[in-house]
Amino acid sequence: MRAMRLERTAPAEEAPLLPVDIASTAPGPGEVRVGVEACGVCRTDLHILEGEVPARLPIVPGHQAAGTVMAVGTGVPGLRAGDRVGIGWIASTCGRCAFCVSGRENLCLAATFTGRDRDGGYAERLTADARWVYPLPDGFTAREAAPLLCAGIIGYRSLKLSGIAPGGRLGLFGFGASAHLAIQVARHWGCEVYVFTREERHRDLARTMGAVWAGSADERPGVDLDAAVTFAPVGELVPVALARIGRGGTVAINAIHMSPIPTFPYETLYGERSVRSVMNYTRKDAEEFLELAARIPVRAEIESLPLADANRALLGVKRGKIRGAAVLDTR
Ligand SMILES: [Zn+2]
Ligand SMILES: [Zn+2]
Numbered sequence: 025m026r027a028m029r030l031e032r033t034a035p036a037e038e039a040p041l042l043p044v045d046i047a048s049t050a051p052g053p054g055e056v057r058v059g060v061e062a063c064g065v066c067r068t069d070l071h072i073l074e075g076e077v078p079a080r081l082p083i084v085p086g087h088q089a090a091g092t093v094m095a096v097g098t099g100v101p102g103l104r105a106g107d108r109v110g111i112g113w114i115a116s117t118c119g120r121c122a123f124c125v126s127g128r129e130n131l132c133l134a135a136t137f138t139g140r141d142r143d144g145g146y147a148e149r150l151t152a153d154a155r156w157v158y159p160l161p162d163g164f165t166a167r168e169a170a171p172l173l174c175a176g177i178i179g180y181r182s183l184k185l186s187g188i189a190p191g192g193r194l195g196l197f198g199f200g201a202s203a204h205l206a207i208q209v210a211r212h213w214g215c216e217v218y219v220f221t222r223e224e225r226h227r228d229l230a231r232t233m234g235a236v237w238a239g240s241a242d243e244r245p246g247v248d249l250d251a252a253v254t255f256a257p258v259g260e261l262v263p264v265a266l267a268r269i270g271r272g273g274t275v276a277i278n279a280i281h282m283s284p285i286p287t288f289p290y291e292t293l294y295g296e297r298s299v300r301s302v303m304n305y306t307r308k309d310a311e312e313f314l315e316l317a318a319r320i321p322v323r324a325e326i327e328s329l330p331l332a333d334a335n336r337a338l339l340g341v342k343r344g345k346i347r348g349a350a351v352l353d354t355r
Pocket of ligand 2: 120
């Protein structure tokens with residue numbers, strides 16, 4: 025099967041993913057083999073490419089894979105050949121630790137990740153642990169579903185951890201793949217959404233999607249926000265976001281890797297403001313979000329590229345040039 029594989033980390037400008045033809049593995053016990061039809065491109069893939077998130081090498085990246093079950097290993101209840109499914113970032117968890125048994129498997133220290141520890145969706149097929157494969161709701165093509173599988177689910181978890189209440193004033197810092205899906209959920213909850221982003225075309229998209237205000241991070245919208253989520257991997261944004269929220273508000277950081285957060289005066293945090301990071305997602309987040317996404321319905325803005333153009337897609341993410349989400353066509 026065709027795949028785009030990383031053998032040596034390098035800046036995206038050097039196009040480090042190489043086209044390869046590799047054997048696809050048969051599903052072992054508890055696994056399924058999936059024919060990938062589309063795979064979303066995530067900023068985490070860029071961090072893997074450039075070595076900021078260490079990965080097993082060589083690795084086929086990609087953790088937003090949507091397609092059809094081709095073969096099922098032994099001991100897999102509930103999935104059959106022909107089922108339409110999605111695979112996201114978490115590839116497995118231990119199932120036994122204190123985090124796993126309390127529904128916080130996103131924090132499992134023994135978790136493995138798709139496209140980091142086992143080959144992912146920048147390929148025609150992938151083999152996955154069936155416990156971390158989600159049936160796709162009706163109404164989405166594979167291409168439409170792909171960006172929901174990490175950008176969408178983690179964006180949803182970030183909204184929850186920000187504590188934003190229905191109707192509240194929410195700030196989104198950065199407006200890429202995850203934020204443009206999160207805004208649709210926030211609007212569904214009746215929130216007033218304020219978007220802070222550098223690129224004018226991202227501000228345009230934010231306004232089109234119902235933001236009441238869009239500007240740069242150094243502008244002030246003139247009201248205190250109840251909560252904020254930062255999506256850009258830029259530590260400088262954390263004190264800026266804190267300065268935009270009112271007392272008791274939370275800034276949730278949706279990032280797996282971030283530049284250092286600069287020091288800031290305690291007054292910026294005082295007033296019971298909180299900062300918290302968001303790590304992965306739970307199975308419950310995934311199930312809740314996919315159900316909600318079908319009901320709203322959440323629609324990703326998609327820039328579609330052939331699998332062979334994976335390097336170009338990642339460079340687009342790096343340069344902030346993707347409008348919405350980049351998705352690789354893997355058929
Ligand atoms: Zn991701
Ligand atoms: Zn665990």
